[in-house]
Amino acid sequence: MQIACPGCCRPKTAHLCDECQRWQHLYPQEHFRHTALFHFNPAMSTYFQNYKTHGDYRLRRLFECNLKHYFETVTDDCLFVPIPTDAKHAERRGFDPVQGIYGEVVSLTPLLNKKTTAMAQAAKSRAGRLASPQFFEWSAATAVPASKRILLLDDVYTTGRTLFHARACLRQAGYQGRIDSFSVAR
Secondary structure, eight states: OOSBOTTTOOBTOSSOOHHHHHHHHHOTTOOOOEEEEEOOOHHHHHHHIIIIISOOGGGGGTTHHHHHHHHTTOOSOEEEEEOOOOHHHHHHHTSOHHHHHHTTTSOBOOOEEEOOOSSOGGGSOHHHHHTOOOOEEEOOSSOOOTTSEEEEEEEEOSSSHHHHHHHHHHHHTTOOSOEEEEEEEO
16 A cells, blocks of 8 residues: 555545544544555455455455465454444345455454344445444453454445444443454555
8 A cells, every 4th residue: 555544544645534533533532543455446346346246255265365464464462353244135145245355364253243224334325324323233252351452354444434333332342452453445
């Protein structure tokens, strides 16, 4: 990536972008850092349309080498927590896209369930995404030790709403440790 926001990897800004400043205002107690491998562009849009919308599960492995290379640099003791998809979407699609992308690269620790929502985040406008009420719930049987860092894994970072809902759910469940996030594209 080129010059990018240190908070969310938004391209072409070396300082905390306006969006991250808004998140910081809403969640002043959170120190957040998001990493994305690639910029979201027309080719990436086509990839996700074929992978998620058309259900071409073979595409899950496209970034496997890039992801393995990146995760070799993650040396601390952390839990890789996938952002889950709605159960109805997974059933219709035949797979969970985030688990598909990361499942053969790192050991996943599912801690969240996604509640059924009337409309998928991808189908909403930017304002609609940002206004979405909490749609995650804690699914783990036990608490996670604060000594373990959590790295939330998603496919695409668009507005940050999904990742901040995930963070809030983990905090509400009592997790006190560090939470960072990662996506294939931003």
